[in-house]
Amino acid sequence: MFPLERQKKIIELLMIKKVVKLSELTEELHVSIDTLRRDLNLLTKQGKIEKIYGGVKIIESKFGESAINERMVSHLEEKESIAKTCSEWINDGDCIFIDSGSTTYQIAKYIKNKRNLTVVTNSIPVITELMNSDIELIIIGGKIRKNEQSVVTFDYLFNFNELNILKAFICTSGITLERGISDYNIEEALTRKKIIEQSKEIYVAADSTKFGKDVTIAIAPLEQINYIITDQHANxxxxxxxKKITTNLIIAE
Incomplete structure (x- = not known):
């Protein structure tokens, strides 16, 4: 395994566990402690991890939510499997909403051959991905969040009541059984609330690291969510x- 591959693996492990012992890393990566220390020193200098007694921990973003460019490469394999599973629930002729976010963006890659599909979105990367396809595209008008590459909106900027969305694929930053789904940004949360109100079926696409987190802004309780699609690392x-609630949890393969 090359150094960059090892370092990427270290970050992926820390994204899941937050804190990892040095002995766990040497065993997982099949490297000597000296080789591991060189990787950890580099990642520490880059500000990605912090050394603690006997191990390392990941450094969380100061502002809670990391930029979408960072999230596009984080847990990519899991997000692609989630997106592929989401695409299997999309049929020819559907009108769907694809949310802004690194997981839902991946859905766009798997639906280009669907027939008579209409995609409503507030994601600039989704629009870019589907621009040269036969899919009919509708982008929500409003203010652009440059950091998220998304469009956020209010009632006076877009008439949500005109939308007839069959299936909405929503991102989230946190999921708990007690509080439902949540996000860091109030404008994103308000857009998602509106879409949930207007859509017949709600699918939340979220990797397993989002579970157990209740972040700044509440979006919706789980009673309003039909399906949550996540990866195989789910606890x-x-x-x-x-199994005890009405929301269906789907594990992507």
Missing amino acids: KDLINQF
Whole structure:
């Protein structure tokens, strides 16, 4: 394994576990402690991790939500599997909403051959991905969040009541059984609230690191969510808890 591959793997492990012991890393990466220390020193200088006694931990973004460019490469394999599973729920002739976000963006890659599909979105990367396809595109008008590459909106800028969305694919920064889904940005949250109100079926696309987090702005309780699609790293106890509620938890393969 090349140094860049090892360093990427270290970050991926820390994104899941937050804190990892040095002994765990040497075993997982099959490297000597000296080789591991060189990787950790570099990642520390880059400001991505912090050394603690006997291990390392990831450095969270100061402002809670990392930029979309960072999230586009984080947990990419999991996000692609989630997106592929989402695409299997999309049929020819559907009118769907694809949210701004690194996971929902991946959906656009898997739906280009769908027939008579209409995509409503507030994601500039989704528009760019689908621009040369046969899909009919509708972008929500409003203010551009440059950091998120998304458009956020209010009632006077876009008439949501005109939309007839069959399926909405929503991103989130946090999911708990008690509080539902949540996000860091109030404008994104308000847009998602409106879309949830207007859509017949709600799908939340979220990797397993989002579970157990209740972040700044509440979007919707789980009673309003039909499906949550996540990756295979989802905790088994969590999967069992979802069997007791009406929201369906789908594990992507």
